[in-house]
Amino acid sequence: MSGAPQRFAAQGLGAVLALIFCVGSGAAAPGQEWRLDDACPPGFEELAGGTCAFRSFYEIYGGSVDHGGLRAALPAIRGAARPQLIDLGRYLFFDPLLAADRRTSCAHCHHPDLGYADGRGRSMGLAGAGVGPARSGGAALSRGAPTLWNVGFLRRLFWDGRAASLEEQARGPLFAADEMGNSPEQLEADLNTIPAYRSLFAAAFARDAAAPITVAEVVRALAAFQSSLVSFNSRYDRYAHGDAKALDAQELDGLNVFRGFVARCSQCHIPPLFTDSEMAVIGAPPVPGLPYDAGAGALDPDPALRGAFRVPTLRNVARTAPYFQAGQFKDLDAVVRFYNDARGHAVPAGQALQIHWHIPMSRPMLSDADVAALVAFLGTLTDESMAPAVPPAVPSGLPVVAHSGSSLPR
Amino acid sequence: MKAASLTLLLALTWTSAGAATLTVNPGESIQAAINRAAPGDTVRVLPGTYRETVFIDKNDIRLQGVVHEGRWAVMDGESRLNDGILASGHGVIIERMWVRHYKGNGIMTQGANNYQIIDNVVEGPCFYAIFPQFGRNGLVARNFVTKSDDAAIYVGMSDGVDVLYNVASHSIIGIETENSRGQLIEGNYVHDNVLGIATTMLPGLPVKTAETTIIRRNFVVANNIENFAPPGAITAAAPSGIGILVLGTDTTVVEDNYIRDNRSAGVLVADTSFFVTTPDVRMDPYPDELRLLRNTYLGNGADPQGSVKAILESAGQSTGVDVLATGKGRGNCIAEREAVRSLGIRRFEDCAPGTTSAATLSMRPSQPVAAPEYTPEQVGRLTYLAVCSGCHTYNARLVGPPMLAIKALYAGRPAALADWIATPTRRRPEYPEMPPQAYLPEQVRLAVANYILGELEN
Numbered sequence: 001m002s003g004a005p006q007r008f009a010a011q012g013l014g015a016v017l018a019l020i021f022c023v024g025s026g027a028a029a030p031g032q033e034w035r036l037d038d039a040c041p042p043g044f045e046e047l048a049g050g051t052c053a054f055r056s057f058y059e060i061y062g063g064s065v066d067h068g069g070l071r072a073a074l075p076a077i078r079g080a081a082r083p084q085l086i087d088l089g090r091y092l093f094f095d096p097l098l099a100a101d102r103r104t105s106c107a108h109c110h111h112p113d114l115g116y117a118d119g120r121g122r123s124m125g126l127a128g129a130g131v132g133p134a135r136s137g138g139a140a141l142s143r144g145a146p147t148l149w150n151v152g153f154l155r156r157l158f159w160d161g162r163a164a165s166l167e168e169q170a171r172g173p174l175f176a177a178d179e180m181g182n183s184p185e186q187l188e189a190d191l192n193t194i195p196a197y198r199s200l201f202a203a204a205f206a207r208d209a210a211a212p213i214t215v216a217e218v219v220r221a222l223a224a225f226q227s228s229l230v231s232f233n234s235r236y237d238r239y240a241h242g243d244a245k246a247l248d249a250q251e252l253d254g255l256n257v258f259r260g261f262v263a264r265c266s267q268c269h270i271p272p273l274f275t276d277s278e279m280a281v282i283g284a285p286p287v288p289g290l291p292y293d294a295g296a297g298a299l300d301p302d303p304a305l306r307g308a309f310r311v312p313t314l315r316n317v318a319r320t321a322p323y324f325q326a327g328q329f330k331d332l333d334a335v336v337r338f339y340n341d342a343r344g345h346a347v348p349a350g351q352a353l354q355i356h357w358h359i360p361m362s363r364p365m366l367s368d369a370d371v372a373a374l375v376a377f378l379g380t381l382t383d384e385s386m387a388p389a390v391p392p393a394v395p396s397g398l399p400v401v402a403h404s405g406s407s408l409p410r
Numbered sequence: 411m412k413a414a415s416l417t418l419l420l421a422l423t424w425t426s427a428g429a430a431t432l433t434v435n436p437g438e439s440i441q442a443a444i445n446r447a448a449p450g451d452t453v454r455v456l457p458g459t460y461r462e463t464v465f466i467d468k469n470d471i472r473l474q475g476v477v478h479e480g481r482w483a484v485m486d487g488e489s490r491l492n493d494g495i496l497a498s499g500h501g502v503i504i505e506r507m508w509v510r511h512y513k514g515n516g517i518m519t520q521g522a523n524n525y526q527i528i529d530n531v532v533e534g535p536c537f538y539a540i541f542p543q544f545g546r547n548g549l550v551a552r553n554f555v556t557k558s559d560d561a562a563i564y565v566g567m568s569d570g571v572d573v574l575y576n577v578a579s580h581s582i583i584g585i586e587t588e589n590s591r592g593q594l595i596e597g598n599y600v601h602d603n604v605l606g607i608a609t610t611m612l613p614g615l616p617v618k619t620a621e622t623t624i625i626r627r628n629f630v631v632a633n634n635i636e637n638f639a640p641p642g643a644i645t646a647a648a649p650s651g652i653g654i655l656v657l658g659t660d661t662t663v664v665e666d667n668y669i670r671d672n673r674s675a676g677v678l679v680a681d682t683s684f685f686v687t688t689p690d691v692r693m694d695p696y697p698d699e700l701r702l703l704r705n706t707y708l709g710n711g712a713d714p715q716g717s718v719k720a721i722l723e724s725a726g727q728s729t730g731v732d733v734l735a736t737g738k739g740r741g742n743c744i745a746e747r748e749a750v751r752s753l754g755i756r757r758f759e760d761c762a763p764g765t766t767s768a769a770t771l772s773m774r775p776s777q778p779v780a781a782p783e784y785t786p787e788q789v790g791r792l793t794y795l796a797v798c799s800g801c802h803t804y805n806a807r808l809v810g811p812p813m814l815a816i817k818a819l820y821a822g823r824p825a826a827l828a829d830w831i832a833t834p835t836r837r838r839p840e841y842p843e844m845p846p847q848a849y850l851p852e853q854v855r856l857a858v859a860n861y862i863l864g865e866l867e868n
Contacts (some may be wrong), residue, residue, distance in 0.1 A: 045840065062782045
């Protein structure tokens with residue numbers, strides 16, 4: 001493999017910090033060689049064919065993958081990938097070379113310190129500086145970045161469910177003018193001029209290094225990496241697996257509110273994934289100053305889809321405020337109070353929505369204690385113990401987004 | 411080592427020496443007894459009134475109300491508490507409890523297999539009186555359920571459930587199965603609901619099939635009350651006066667029922683879109699291969715309501731029928747066609763003479779649904795991958811030290827390693843302290859210690 005590129009010298013604060021925490025991440029210091037990790041990521045087991053399969057305690061419960069519950073099987077995760085491909089995806093995910101402005105990586109909006117979301121109501125795209133609420137100067141998007149934890153289990157992607165695979169999804173931000181603003185030709189040209197990437201792609205896809213890097217390969221690698229973001233070791237999970245003391249009394253009350261039938265949260269946010277990947281109209285409030293976001297209804301004239309959004313997972317939800325597709329709610333208390341109010345109360349006048357039958361209330365029916373318990377319960381779904389290491393440097397030599405390393409285990 | 415089931419290893423924080431019986435007296439908490447109980451135990455609740463939500467997340471617990479001289483163990487939600495009984499443990503038995511006035515459900519299971527909900531009384535107002543969801547192998551029998559804002563007994567996304575000899579009344583729907591596969595609804599008395607018995611295929615749910623329902627020998631009488639469904643409920647669309655509804659489900663048998671005095675229609679066969687129009691490309695919304703066998707119809711259709719009335723009128727008919735079929739289903743048949751007043755069954759074939767479901771005595775599997783068995787070796791490996799691999803790799807530092815170093819340190823001493831995992835102490839100043847893993851049962855810790863010291867290689 002070739003030496004680390006010298007094209008862009010600075011490695012950035014993030015790289016320095018990350019070095020403290022990670023070893024074996026394969027990143028090359030100047031003069032060293034780039035290599036891809038040939039071990040499967042945390043939580044994954046290497047199969048005989050050399051691909052990585054996800055393993056979790058939920059498999060011991062057997063049962064139908066279309067059933068949910070406290071001790072139920074997880075839905076199927078997308079297909080297994082080779083460890084080298086996953087690791088290549090990790091470099092690409094953190095490499096600002098993928099954006100036209102050479103400063104926006106996927107991680108700028110799906111940041112490891114921010115639950116792989118961006119801590120903003122609405123994301124800020126191309127030409128922005130910084131991450132999280134402080135990010136400034138970039139194009140304002142109309143929606144916020146969802147978490148990528150457990151994204152490999154979702155059957156529909158984007159808030160409006162418009163993508164069916166991670167490969168299809170990734171072409172969205174890459175080529176959207178206001179996100180990463182790139183073009184397929186430019187992206188391929190840029191990657192192909194970097195010898196390190198040429199050899200890394202050849203290694204990851206087990207192909208001839210002379211062949212050019214393609215966009216199809218880029219999105220496959222990104223998809224493989226994102227599918228390695230798994231989170232199933234929260235305190236909730238410990239409770240599920242039999243540790244009765246993992247949750248305190250208030251959190252248990254919250255679990256019961258969550259699965260019970262006044263709130264009905266578990267009917268859409270079905271455990272153990274805490275989503276069923278289905279579309280649902282729940283009547284989210286509009287975003288001041290923006291045209292009404294009809295979700296899937298903007299893409300399909302079916303009146304039943306007007307205002308429909310893909311049910312998001314609630315794993316690590318305490319890490320990803322603010323909430324809803326454009327950050328309409330600043331915290332979980334506000335979200336729960338939205339649900340604990342008359343169905344449709346937030347729908348703007350003139351919007352005819354067919355609100356989902358599991359949004360049932362005609363008036364608040366949860367007590368304040370129930371609301372607090374539900375919020376406490378949502379806080380038990382946090383687990384980042386399988387977080388991947390942030391690469392200290394990427395083959396383009398561009399700076400990796402600054403991060404604290406706090407997303408590393410515990 | 412002998413093969414062990416990891417489910418048990420994990421679900422048991424201790425092992426009980428034989429099944430015990432725990433008694434709950436009035437004034438005591440049922441939940442406190444459930445918390446003390448171990449799998450296999452029975453919690454007996456003496457007559458009295460209990461005001462709490464009870465949840466059962468352990469396997470094989472029997473919650474049994476004691477009836478003494480006509481006095482029951484009553485759980486009263488006082489229209490203040492959310493749900494009565496919530497259970498996820500496999501093999502749960504909920505028996506002879508009188509559950510009333512909960513705002514959500516009376517009795518709900520989610521993800522429990524091999525359950526029995528028997529001989530209870532559940533009184534609304536509530537949403538579902540009895541709601542098993544996501545389960546395989548269930549029995550819902552001899553319950554008395556009333557005043558639900560939706561179905562009194564609602565079997566949601568389940569496989570292999572028998573619903574037998576219940577009495578269901580004064581609810582929107584008496585008994586309903588939703589996106590379920592394999593259920594026997596037999597011998598129930600279903601009266602004075604908006605709609606008697608329904609088997610439905612609904613869109614937008616994770617289970618995309620609904621099939622193999624036998625509705626047999628039920629008394630489906632005078633389900634004519636006005637629809638009081640809350641706004642937005644799917645059931646708000648249900649016309650009052652339907653005996654049995656087959657909505658989009660496949661391979662349903664309706665046999666030998668006594669269907670009397672339901673004012674809109676005795677049996678309604680319809681596509682899912684009759685009630686819910688949300689698109690779902692992954693499901694088939696048409697009722698196929700229905701066997702409408704011999705039933706007794708009396709006095710149905712005297713005063714058709716709502717959408718049924720509209721359909722009849724557009725067909726130039728003012729009085730109702732025993733059987734109304736509106737759907738696009740295929741392969742449906744009817745027996746004794748000439749005995750039945752019907753509309754819309756032209757495409758139905760005649761059922762082959764002698765067609766009957768009589769040979770099917772139960773839809774429950776002959777053996778309880780078992781969790782997959784894992785050997786201790788497999789348990790160790792899985793635990794390593796599911797838990798330890800977040801912080802350790804074989805030969806490099808991650809958050810914790812490389813496993814190679816640990817293998818050397820504990821060679822031949824798995825028990826010591828298993829103990830240390832539970833209560834780690836700081837060994838290496840250059841590493842953070844390891845979080846205790848005491849929540850893993852001892853057998854699991856030993857299994858993973860053996861795996862690390864033995865099988866684990868790069």
